[in-house]
Amino acid sequence: MNLYFNYLLILFKSQMQYRTSFWLLTAGQFLVPFSLFAGLYFLFERFGQIRGWDFFEVALCFAVIHMAFAVSECFARGFDTFSSLVRTGDFDRLLVRPRSTFLQVLGSKFEFTRFGRLFQSIIVLVWALSSLSIEWSVIKVMTLFLMVVSGVFIFTGIFMLAATLCFWTIQGLEVVNIFTDGGREMAQYPLNIYQKWVTRFFTFVIPFGTVNYLPLMYLLGKSEGNELLYMLTPAAGIVFILPCLLVWNLGVRHYRSTGS
Template identity: 45%
Template sequence: MNNFFLYLRYISISLKSQMQYKVSFLLQVLGQLLGTGIEFFGIWALFSRFNSIGTWTLSEVALFYGMVNISFACADALGRGFDSFGRIIKNGDFDRLLLRPRATVLQLLGTEFTLKRLGRLSQGIAVMWWSLSTLHISFSIKILWLLGTSFIGAIALFLGIVIVQATITFWTIESLEIMNILTYGGVETAQYPFSIYTKWFQRFFTYFIPLACVSYFPLLAVLEKQDTFSVPLWFCYVSPLAGILFLIVALQLWKLGERYYCSTGS
């Protein structure tokens, strides 16, 4: 509980600092909103030309789009400390974190809570709300469970990917941009149903990086289309746990990376 209240204190300080320049903050939020809005406009243009992708309609794809953008906006806001870890390593600032009597993971999570991600978050919520209302999906216990676990699992997965990226920095010093294939590239991938991709691509994002488990299978059950991917219905209800397991593994790798940290030598 002490760590929890300390984290809330970190967040409070971060929010106060970001709100010092309110016009800049509003412009950043607006920029995020317009940027993600253009992305969905591209999807709408695609469907206006071809009407559907296989058996998938715009309303159904909008559900995948909304969920992954909501989850990624939250994960990106929480994990900015890990995302900028390369700079912390090069400046030797990680030594200061190690001297404090708190876990480094807690300190990095509290480095910055990026409030400008509200733009992507609000746009994702609007698209998902439109999808659910257009498809006439009512909020039953079953639907709330599927949407809630998908949301939590996806946040855990994206946080885990960012932590793995930061862990690799212990050895590479520079943050590897190739990891953005799994973060921003993963968001682009999960905006569409996984059934449209080739088999090897589906397997990679199911067994190695469980993106399909957190953002695709639960929503198949919401849409009652689980037969599309030939998975049992019960699996759709538990598959988001793969995101939490991925985060646990990432945290263990982080502990391993800390043991090999050699400081800057300055």
């Protein structure tokens, strides 16, 4: 972890060398997502509710998934830009260093400007929570926290899977954005508004349902049956990182140097 924080500090100092650019990009990341939220607002202004979900319930869902995406995009950006390391042969240098390639790639790039998106999501979260009549308890606070953590792990896992493909394809594949940017857009709404096969896929294969749907039903008192199962579902999203790590290690073992 000392090595990881050293990476963090070095890259933060490098980005702060151009402070005006840094703050303008951060402001842009803060303002741009408001267009998405404005679309959400006007949708509910016109139709009132969607499949039994009102505006502030969906706003809570929106805030959680965008917070998770912002944190993951900030701290796992190294996997999102990994194809350049393979293409230029720089990944060979990581292989001869006495630390795991996972840690080195994770610490190779940070996008601190993404905190602008995070701040915007926090504002939406506070507004939604202040407008909902939730009977809070310590367990519910922990569930909300784990929802965000689960989302971070899921997005990071998807970035890792996309990076692993680069061992065979060299270039990154745009189709993976279906599960990153597309997953973020889809998961900002409760999953039960979609067809059943979509809900099942994004619950049992890529478990976005453990972030924005099942535990959300527990928080809002809409769960049916054993509430403990709804409360613990974010753990499934966190566990999602484990098979992603296995696939990553498999890709590293099959990597062939560029020879440059």
